[in-house]
Amino acid sequence: MRAITVQPGRAGSVQVEELPDPVAGTDELLVRGVALGVCGTDKEIGAAEYGWAPPGRDRLVLGHESLGRVVQAPPGSGFAEGELVAGVVRRPDPVPCGACAHGEFDMCRNGRYRERGIKELDGFGSELWTVETDYAVRVDPELGHLGVLLEPASVLAKAWEQIERIGGRSWFEPRTVLVTGAGPIGLLAALMGVQRALEVHVLDRVTDGPKPALVRGLGATYHHGDVSGVIAETHPDVVIEATGVSALVVAAMAGTAHYGITCLTGVSTGGRPFEVDTGGLNRSIVLENDVVVGSVNANQRHYRAAADALAAADPGWLAAMITRRVPLERAVEAFGDTGDEVKVVIDLE
Amino acid sequence: MRAITVQPGRAGSVQVEELPDPVAGTDELLVRGVALGVCGTDKEIGAAEYGWAPPGRDRLVLGHESLGRVVQAPPGSGFAEGELVAGVVRRPDPVPCGACAHGEFDMCRNGRYRERGIKELDGFGSELWTVETDYAVRVDPELGHLGVLLEPASVLAKAWEQIERIGGRSWFEPRTVLVTGAGPIGLLAALMGVQRALEVHVLDRVTDGPKPALVRGLGATYHHGDVSGVIAETHPDVVIEATGVSALVVAAMAGTAHYGITCLTGVSTGGRPFEVDTGGLNRSIVLENDVVVGSVNANQRHYRAAADALAAADPGWLAAMITRRVPLERAVEAFGDTGDEVKVVIDLE
Numbered sequence: 001m002r003a004i005t006v007q008p009g010r011a012g013s014v015q016v017e018e019l020p021d022p023v024a025g026t027d028e029l030l031v032r033g034v035a036l037g038v039c040g041t042d043k044e045i046g047a048a049e050y051g052w053a054p055p056g057r058d059r060l061v062l063g064h065e066s067l068g069r070v071v072q073a074p075p076g077s078g079f080a081e082g083e084l085v086a087g088v089v090r091r092p093d094p095v096p097c098g099a100c101a102h103g104e105f106d107m108c109r110n111g112r113y114r115e116r117g118i119k120e121l122d123g124f125g126s127e128l129w130t131v132e133t134d135y136a137v138r139v140d141p142e143l144g145h146l147g148v149l150l151e152p153a154s155v156l157a158k159a160w161e162q163i164e165r166i167g168g169r170s171w172f173e174p175r176t177v178l179v180t181g182a183g184p185i186g187l188l189a190a191l192m193g194v195q196r197a198l199e200v201h202v203l204d205r206v207t208d209g210p211k212p213a214l215v216r217g218l219g220a221t222y223h224h225g226d227v228s229g230v231i232a233e234t235h236p237d238v239v240i241e242a243t244g245v246s247a248l249v250v251a252a253m254a255g256t257a258h259y260g261i262t263c264l265t266g267v268s269t270g271g272r273p274f275e276v277d278t279g280g281l282n283r284s285i286v287l288e289n290d291v292v293v294g295s296v297n298a299n300q301r302h303y304r305a306a307a308d309a310l311a312a313a314d315p316g317w318l319a320a321m322i323t324r325r326v327p328l329e330r331a332v333e334a335f336g337d338t339g340d341e342v343k344v345v346i347d348l349e
Numbered sequence: 350m351r352a353i354t355v356q357p358g359r360a361g362s363v364q365v366e367e368l369p370d371p372v373a374g375t376d377e378l379l380v381r382g383v384a385l386g387v388c389g390t391d392k393e394i395g396a397a398e399y400g401w402a403p404p405g406r407d408r409l410v411l412g413h414e415s416l417g418r419v420v421q422a423p424p425g426s427g428f429a430e431g432e433l434v435a436g437v438v439r440r441p442d443p444v445p446c447g448a449c450a451h452g453e454f455d456m457c458r459n460g461r462y463r464e465r466g467i468k469e470l471d472g473f474g475s476e477l478w479t480v481e482t483d484y485a486v487r488v489d490p491e492l493g494h495l496g497v498l499l500e501p502a503s504v505l506a507k508a509w510e511q512i513e514r515i516g517g518r519s520w521f522e523p524r525t526v527l528v529t530g531a532g533p534i535g536l537l538a539a540l541m542g543v544q545r546a547l548e549v550h551v552l553d554r555v556t557d558g559p560k561p562a563l564v565r566g567l568g569a570t571y572h573h574g575d576v577s578g579v580i581a582e583t584h585p586d587v588v589i590e591a592t593g594v595s596a597l598v599v600a601a602m603a604g605t606a607h608y609g610i611t612c613l614t615g616v617s618t619g620g621r622p623f624e625v626d627t628g629g630l631n632r633s634i635v636l637e638n639d640v641v642v643g644s645v646n647a648n649q650r651h652y653r654a655a656a657d658a659l660a661a662a663d664p665g666w667l668a669a670m671i672t673r674r675v676p677l678e679r680a681v682e683a684f685g686d687t688g689d690e691v692k693v694v695i696d697l698e
Contacts, residue, residue: 098520098522099519099520099608102520104519104520106519106638107519107520107607107608107638108607109606109607109608110607111607161518162518162638165517165518166515166518166640168514169510169511169514169515170448170453170455170456171447171448171450171451171453171456173447241631244628244631244632244635246627246628246631249627249630249631250627253641257458258456258457258458258459258460259448259456259458264631264634264635265635266631266635267631267632267635267636268627268628268629268631268632269628269629269632270626270628270629270630270632270633271626271628271629272626272628273624273625273626274624274625274626274627274628275622275623275624275625276622276623276624276625276627277619277620277621277622277623278595278598278599278617278623278625279593279595279617279618279619279620279621279623280617280618280619280620281598281619282590282593282595282598282613282615282616282617282643283593283616283617283618283619284619284643285613285641285642285643286593286613286614286615286616286617286643286644286645287616287643287645288643289455289456289511289642289643289644289645290642290643291515291640291641291642291643292602292634292640292641292642293634293638293639293640293641294631294633294634294635294636294637294638294639294640295635295638296635296636296638
C-alpha cells in the first residue's frame with residue numbers, strides 16, 4: 001500500500017512511499033483509508049518542529065484526521081464491513097497515570113501518552129490502516145466524505161464540554177460567544193456555539209476568501225480588525241481562542257464579561273516576550289470570577305459528541321469548509337503553505 | 350454607639366465617631382460587635398483607592414470581617430440571644446442578575462451588588478450592628494474571638510470549592526498545592542489544603558516574623574526566594590496565588606503540573622506593563638489542559654464551609670494568626686502600615 005510518511009526532526013522529509021499492508025490484530029478493524037485531513041500539527045511535524053517516530057524507527061506514517069471504510073471486523077465487535085469509521089488519535093500512557101487509568105487520556109498527567117500520526121504510533125495517512133475497536137468511532141453514513149472532519153470536531157466537542165462543566169460550578173446561562181480565528185477549529189467552535197443557540201461572533205484578519213461567508217453561513221457575525229473593539233461591542237460570556245496569537249490570547253483572557261470563560265485551543269510557540277498589563281489582567285480575572293482553560297485532544301466521549309454535532313450540521317456548510325482536495329500521489333503539497341485554504345483533505349482512494 | 354467610619358474617596362478620613370444606635374428590622378438580628386478584622390481592602394478604602402458610601406451620604410461605616418453576639422433575634426429565626434454570629438458581606442444586586450437571583454451573588458454578573466463596609470452599605474465596624482437573619486452565620490461558641498476569621502476563611506472556602514468543582518470536570522486527585530503569599534489569605538488557603546490531606550507548600554519573601562512558624566505549624570513547608578525554583582521543586586497540581594504580584598501571578602499560571610489549576614485570589618492594581626512569554630504561557634495552558642480561575646467574595650454556602658474549617662482547626666494556630674489586637678478607640682492605627690503583622694483585629698467591646 002501507499003502511505004504518507006515523515007522523518008520527525010528532518011524538515012522537508014514528507015513523502016508518499018510503498019509500505020507492506022498492515023495486518024489487523026484480533027481486537028482490531030482493518031480499514032481502507034478514504035480521506036485524511038491536514039492540520040497545523042501535521043505541518044509542524046513536516047517542518048521538524050514536532051513529532052516522534054515509533055521507537056527504533058526513523059519514519060512515522062503521518063496523519064491523525066482520519067476517515068475510512070471497514071474492510072474486516074472481528075466477530076461480535078459491533079462493526080460491519082463497509083461502515084465508515086474514524087480512529088481516535090491518543091492512546092493512554094503505559095504506566096498509566098490516574099487520568100489514563102480512568103479513560104480520560106486526553107487529560108494525561110505524565111505526558112507519556114502516544115498519538116497516532118504524531119507521537120510514536122503510525123497515523124492514518126495510508127491506503128490501509130488498522131485500529132483497535134475500542135478506539136474506532138462510527139461515522140454517520142449520510143456524512144460520507146465529510147466524516148473526515150470528525151477529529152477536529154472532537155477537539156471542539158471537548159472544548160465545549162470543558163466550558164460547560166466549568167461554567168456549571170455556579171449559575172451559568174451564557175448568551176454570547178466570541179471565537180478568535182476562522183480556520184477549521186474556529187469554524188467548528190462557531191458551529192457548536194450556534195448549535196447551543198448562542199449569539200456567535202467570529203474574528204479573523206481577512207476580508208476576502210471563504211471565511212467571512214462560512215461564518216455568515218452559520219448565522220454568526222463575522223468581524224475583522226481590532227480585537228478590543230470587538231470585545232467591547234460583543235461583551236462575550238465565552239471566548240474560544242483558536243489562533244495562539246499573543247495579542248489575541250491576552251485580549252481573550254481579559255475581555256470576557258463577568259464569570260467569563262476563555263477557552264484556549266491554539267498552540268503557539270514560546271520565547272517571544274510580549275508586554276502585558278498583568279496587574280490589570282489578574283485584577284479582572286479575580287474580581288469577575290473569570291476562568292481561562294486550555295483544552296487539547298479528545299477522548300471517545302468527545303468523538304461521539306462530535307459525531308452528533310456533525311450529523312446535525314448542514315452538509316453543504318461542512319462541504320464548504322473543505323476548500324481543497326489533493327489526491328494521494330500529490331499529498332506532499334498539502335503539508336506546505338496552503339495560503340487561505342480552510343481545510344485541505346487528501347483523498348486516499 | 351461608637352463606629353469606625355470613612356469618607357470613600359478621601360484619603361486619611363478614617364475615624365471613630367459617635368452614631369445613633371441601629372434599630373433591627375423585623376427580619377434582622379441586633380448584634381453587639383465583638384471584634385472586627387482588617388484586610389487590604391479596608392486599607393484601600395482608607396487610602397481612597399476603593400469604596401462607596403451609601404447613596405446620599407458622604408461617610409460609610411467601615412469593616413466587613415465581623416464577629417458579634419446576638420442581642421435580640423426575631424422569634425422563630427433560629428437565632429438566640431448570646432450566640433456568636435458573623436455577617437455575610439455581599440447583597441444581591443437589585444435587578445437581579447441571574448446569578449444573584451439564584452443565590453450565587455458572589456458571582457454577580459452586572460456589578461450592581463452591594464457590600465457591607467465596602468460598597469453602599471454600612472459595615473460591621475461599630476459597637477452595635479444589625480444583619481438580616483438570612484445573611485447571619487452562626488459561629489461555633491468554642492471558637493470565641495477566633496470567629497473573626499470567618500469572613501476571610503469564607504473567601505478561601507469558595508476558592509477551594511472552585512478548584513474542586515473545576516477539577517471535577519475530569520479525573521482529579523491533586524496531591525500538591527503551592528500557596529504564594531503567607532498573609533491571612535495564604536495561611537487560610539494552606540490550612541484548608543492541609544485539611545484536604547494535601548502536601549502544602551507556602552512561598553513568601555520573609556525569613557523572620559511570624560509567617561514561617563505559622564506555615565510550619567500547619568505541617569506545611571515554608572519557602573522563600575525564587576518562585577520558579579519552588580515550582581520546579583514542588584511541581585504543584587494546584588497553585589493558590591494570594592499576592593497579586595505580577596511575577597508570581599505569571600509564574601503561577603505557567604507553573605502547574607498537567608491538568609493544573611491556578612486560583613488567583615490577590616487583587617492587584619493595573620497599568621504597569623510586564624514582559625511575559627505569552628506564547629509559551631498559552632502553549633503550556635493548552636497542552637497541559639490547565640485552568641486559571643479568579644475567585645472573589647463568598648455566599649452563605651462558603652461561610653458555612655468556612656465555619657466548619659475553622660471549627661476543625663487548631664485554636665492555638667488560629668490565635669497565632671491574629672498578631673495584633675487594637676482597642677476601638679485606637680482603631681485608626683489598624684488601617685495604616687502594620688508592617689509584618691499577619692491579621693490585625695479591632696476589639697469592639
